Amino acid sequence: MxxxxxxxxxxxxxxxxxxxxxxxxxxxxxxxxxxxxxxxxxxxxxxxxxxxxxxxxxxxxxxxxxxxxxxxxxxxxxxxxxxxxxxxxxxxxxxxxxxxxxxxxxxxxxxxxxxxxxxxxxxxxxxxxxxxxxxxxxxxxxxxxxxxxxxxxxxxxxxxxxxxxxxxxxxxxxxxxxxxxxxxxxxxxxxxxxxxxxxxxxxxxxxxxxxxxxxxxxxxxxxxxxxxxxxLDMIDVSDDLRPDTSPHQMIVQSSSWVRASNGGFLKFHVAPGDTVDKGQPLATNTGLLGGEIETIVSPCQGIVLGMTTMPAVSPGDPILHIALPDTRKQFRSLEKSVDGLEEDTLENQVRDHLATNITVVDHIELDEDEIEIKESDEA
CATH class of the missing domain: 3.40.630.10 (Zn peptidases)
Structure with missing residues (x-):
């Protein structure tokens, strides 16, 4: 207090x-x-x-x-x-x-x-x-x-x-x-x-x-x-001024950074504001001549709160910051709400604009034996 x-x-x-x-x-x-x-x-x-x-x-x-x-x-x-x-x-x-x-x-x-x-x-x-x-x-x-x-x-x-x-x-x-x-x-x-x-x-x-x-x-x-x-009753809000509100709101108690295990150059598969599932590919790390080094996957369910805009990384560099829902039910509710956003909402506009700061390629699918989930810590 x-x-x-x-x-x-x-x-x-x-x-x-x-x-x-x-x-x-x-x-x-x-x-x-x-x-x-x-x-x-x-x-x-x-x-x-x-x-x-x-x-x-x-x-x-x-x-x-x-x-x-x-x-x-x-x-x-x-x-x-x-x-x-x-x-x-x-x-x-x-x-x-x-x-x-x-x-x-x-x-x-x-x-x-x-x-x-x-x-x-x-x-x-x-x-x-x-x-x-x-x-x-x-x-x-x-x-x-x-x-x-x-x-x-x-x-x-x-x-x-x-x-x-x-x-x-x-x-x-x-x-x-x-x-x-x-x-x-x-x-x-x-x-x-x-x-x-x-x-x-x-x-x-x-x-x-x-x-x-x-x-x-x-x-x-x-x-x-x-x-x-x-x-706070400081202004009178007319119908013309009254702004739309977010269709959902999630209160989180914790978050987690995901880090690169190796040096390389990243291709991202998610953007700021995306919801991610545990084991979902977040980025592919490659050498400068295109050889694949590693696929970085999400260690948890959550929403992408922040990410690097610099694709060149060293081992241990933080690349994504994920906000962690308290429960799976909360995550699924958030995921459904995000997927259902209308195209012209301010929430979708900010997602689109922030995604222009990075190059996001299509999601890729991994077999279960290809997924290695590493624990992460704060940046």
């Missing part, structure tokens, strides 16, 4: 800047300095409705190269498809401005910002940025949605990660409407974990690739954010 919160900072006062009801204001916070002593500023927008209500923070690019969320937030800033009636939005397109400037996941002092929260006012460069975010953003929010992508050379099928034992996190995660919710508290030092510890219920979305703004991922993201704002 979220811990008891300290007193929140006021939403109408940001240093020398004030934000009135019904106003949108751009705020610049000092996030650090370059090696030449020039200030680095963190831009954000504060958007207040005319009526009191909850404060929702939406952040992106805690890892500086994960910019799908940046695109989604910029769309809300530039062309909002709704009128904010109640409460306040704090929109932070790029949290890790220091890494973003360098197209890097990390900060210039080679630290992972998303393992440094809550940070320290007098700590490292990264620690000071984490402290700023905790104080100025998390310190004003009632709820937070943090937008992520896969790491470089990987892609993620859209999934929400949340502590489902926290009633407020559960509420946000379910209403967002992603097909898969991964139930965990997140690693210590991550923005999600530390914001929840500070009493601000927080969920994250993992979707798409680093260094890209992908249209279908933007659609999934915006739909989920509208769901959340509607649930």
């Amino acid at each position: 979220s811990k008891q919160r300290r007193k929140k900072l006021p939403i109408d006062s940001w240093g020398d800047e004030s934000v009135d009801r019904g106003e949108k204001k751009n705020i610049l916070l000092k996030a650090g300095e370059t090696f030449t002593g020039v200030e680095v500023l963190l831009p954000l927008m504060v958007w207040r409705g005319m009526e009191d209500g909850p404060v929702l923070g939406i952040t992106a690019a805690v890892h500086g190269d994960e910019i799908n969320g940046t695109g989604a937030i910029r769309s809300l800033i530039q062309e909002p498809p709704f009128e904010l009636k109640r409460g306040t939005l704090i929109l932070v397109p790029v949290v890790n401005v220091l890494g973003f400037e360098r197209h890097s996941r990390y900060t210039p002092d080679r630290r992972d910002l998303n393992r440094t929260f809550p940070g320290s006012k007098n700590g490292s460069l990264t620690g000071r940025l984490a402290h700023l975010i905790m104080k100025e953003v998390v310190g004003r929010c009632d709820y937070l949605v943090d937008l992520h992508t896969a790491a470089v050379r990987r892609t993620n099928f859209p999934n929400v990660r949340a502590n489902m034992d926290d009633a407020d996190c559960e509420r946000l995660a379910e209403v967002f409407g992603a097909e898969v919710i991964v139930n965990n508290t997140g690693p210590e030092g991550s923005l999600r974990h530390e914001a929840c510890q500070a009493g601000c219920p927080t969920i994250i979305l993992e979707a798409g690739e680093a260094l890209k703004v992908e249209p279908s991922v933007q659609g999934i993201t915006q739909r989920g954010l509208i769901h959340i704002m509607s649930e």
Whole structure:
């Protein structure tokens, strides 16, 4: 459960800047300095409705190269498809401005910002940025949605990660409407974990690739954010705006990475969002001249949560991330629902778009004596 919160900072006062009801204001916070002593500023927008209500923070690019969320937030800033009636939005397109400037996941002092929260006012460069975010953003929010992508050379099928034992996190995660919710508290030092510890219920979305703004991922993201704002009674949703919801939702407690046993070049047989059965071929590993080295099969039933977009692999490289249903019945229900998706649904669009990042060839069938299932571990 979220811990008891300290007193929140006021939403109408940001240093020398004030934000009135019904106003949108751009705020610049000092996030650090370059090696030449020039200030680095963190831009954000504060958007207040005319009526009191909850404060929702939406952040992106805690890892500086994960910019799908940046695109989604910029769309809300530039062309909002709704009128904010109640409460306040704090929109932070790029949290890790220091890494973003360098197209890097990390900060210039080679630290992972998303393992440094809550940070320290007098700590490292990264620690000071984490402290700023905790104080100025998390310190004003009632709820937070943090937008992520896969790491470089990987892609993620859209999934929400949340502590489902926290009633407020559960509420946000379910209403967002992603097909898969991964139930965990997140690693210590991550923005999600530390914001929840500070009493601000927080969920994250993992979707798409680093260094890209992908249209279908933007659609999934915006739909989920509208769901959340509607649930919190911040916006009035008309029939024209009301987004469709996912036809199914699966909460998983665990996931598993599948790794290559040998070096080689992969031909994939599945794509992000596909359901897979135990023993099903996932990829064929070949030499550069086409000789087959191994067929990699699934060690379990589940849904492909993420995968590498780099077909050249070394022994031990992670190639697919599979979310594991609790029961066979849950898996079969998911499989049936995925197979029955209409062609024009947003869920099918994102599957098609993510599959264009890799080459998927037809499924192959193996005899039982050809199947060797290897145990896998976390990437």
